[in-house]
Amino acid sequence: MLAFLLKRLGVMVLTALCLTLVVFALVNLKPNLVKLAKEQTGSRITEQQVEVWLDQNGFNRPLGVRYAEWLGNVVRGDFGHSTRFNAPVSEVLWPRLWLTAILMFWVMVVMIPAALLLGILAGMREGSAQDRALSTVAIATTSTPEYVSGVVLTVIFASQMVGLQWFSGSATKAAEEGPTLYTFALPVLTIAIYGTGYIARMTRASMAEVMTQQYIRTARLKGVSFRMIVLRHALRNALIAPFTVIMLQFPWLLTGVVIVESLFNYRGFGWLLIEGAANNDIDLLLACSIVAVMIVLVTQLISDIGYVYLNPRIRVAA
């Protein structure tokens, strides 16, 4: 187990280095730097002045040197200075990330039970009418990206013209005063809908496979009720695969978070990432990407370890 862990950690660190290097190179492309120089000094400067400014601020040094310098600062917790907010990046980043964590928490609270229930109910009687109906629902939700469900939900529940006006179409207040059902229902639902179908389908497949196993047949022949078979015998083994899927869902949810935060004007991490990208804020964008990349890699690691931990039959190929 230790060798396996160390190997996974090594690959993870290598991946993180490669990814941040790629992001660093892409963010520091020459046209971006020229744009930065013009923004910082006034747009009407000549090309020579741009070069002088870049030289003075150390932007003309080799990429490798600057990457190493940036990495050294990041390891010490210094993410640099945000030009968009005119403040240290770490001051801007952590509060926003916390807001997004709150959003994600509620998304998980809604999404996981709904998806597991959908998948188990569909998978316990494979091929039945119940299975077909629920599977079609699951397919429909995977066909509804956040920008579609967000628009449709806003029209139904928040529109001033034709809607029910049960919930608010803006989550700005949720960020400032803490989430309430009125302000938070639509953003959470919007993200949850798209993810639900995928997890539900994985759960269904896993459940359907477990239900064909010998030990389930034995239990049935022993006279155990169907309800007990599902709850006591099948469920535990059927939930291993969905666990991995749920963990791997995190990076995918990031896109949803960015869409929903801009759709409902919730100023969290996703909003920050867009602000950084739209305003050519190099340090901020780099910090956002390292956070995003770390979230992806850590969830991958947890999913790997969890998979092995939950299923002792899997031999660790270290």
Added chain:
Amino acid sequence: MEVLAPGAIVWQVLRQFGPVWLGMLLVMGASFAWRHRLGTYGRIYESPIGIIGFGLVLFWLLTAIMADWVAVMDPFVQVRALKNEPPGTIDPASGLAFLFGGDSLGRDVFSRMVHGSRTVMAIAPFATLFAYMIGITLGLPAGYVGGWFDTVLSFVANLVLAFPVILLFYLLVTPEIRQTAIPGTMAAVFFIFPVLFVAVFLWSRFRDRPEVLWLYLLPVIVVGGFGYLGLTGLWDPTGLLTMAPNTLNVFLAVVFITSPTVFRIVRGLTLDIKTRDYVAAAQTRGERPWYIMIWEILPNARGPLIVDACLRIGYTTILLGTLGFFGLGVSPESPDWGSTINEGRKLLRIYVHPALPPALALMSLVLGLNLLADALREQTMRD
């Protein structure tokens, strides 16, 4: 201004789609009649889910092809009097009805939705096809030969997959990146794969019969080379193949994100199939590796690959919508669904009609593709 009644709107919309209904009736009627002779495609008609899924996809495909007939008017024309007017309003100047109303610039929402299908249908299937060519060409040897080739490629694939999609879009589809050599280099690398694939495909079969090989290979190299030079923008005398810079960026970004997934699927299937007896038999006969990969393994992997391709086109449609939604789409004026949703959402709480049609259009197309994939999966699993 005069406004049509809801019933009249529905009737007119159905009438505008007239050519599409006719086309669907012909294609699906004929296919249904001869479904037993049409192989995998004919099997779709065995299940209601397959018929619904294929119907939705065909509907949007035909709409894209016949967009000029289906649309009421030019999707770019702005009629100031119809700014944000509700569905069914009749333009007093031309007498044409804005069936789904006007958007914030007074353009016809219905015609924009119809024309928006063109962007998706032009990019999504081709981007998926290119991703498949790359994924197959690299995934087969990675799975079959393994070794360091596999290790390196798998690492790179995982690298791309660990990249948050949205971040990649913001970094790759920007005006600044067009000034650099990156899109050109990416195009040069990606677009060589289809030519390479077809060449290896033929070479592995006919390498012992040079006269047949060259008969097939020569046209491939001429046509493929021409297409390659045109698409990468190196040499395009006809001007037909050169993509607008932003379209090229969008296309490349989507191919870049999709191909590692295809690579992993092909690699996994290859690892599984290479243990079968018929592969061992081919090895014993002394067949060469590329022959076994392309003529023994690939045909046996086609079921899962076709199913995945349907899902993948749907996912590509969603990616294109995401790009449009963030204003990174083909062009700011473009009627593609993501961009129109993005424009429409700004006034969503007051005017709901500009954002709703493209959103529902995108969803119905993706739903069609997903249902189709589901039906195909059930049908291919039966044997």
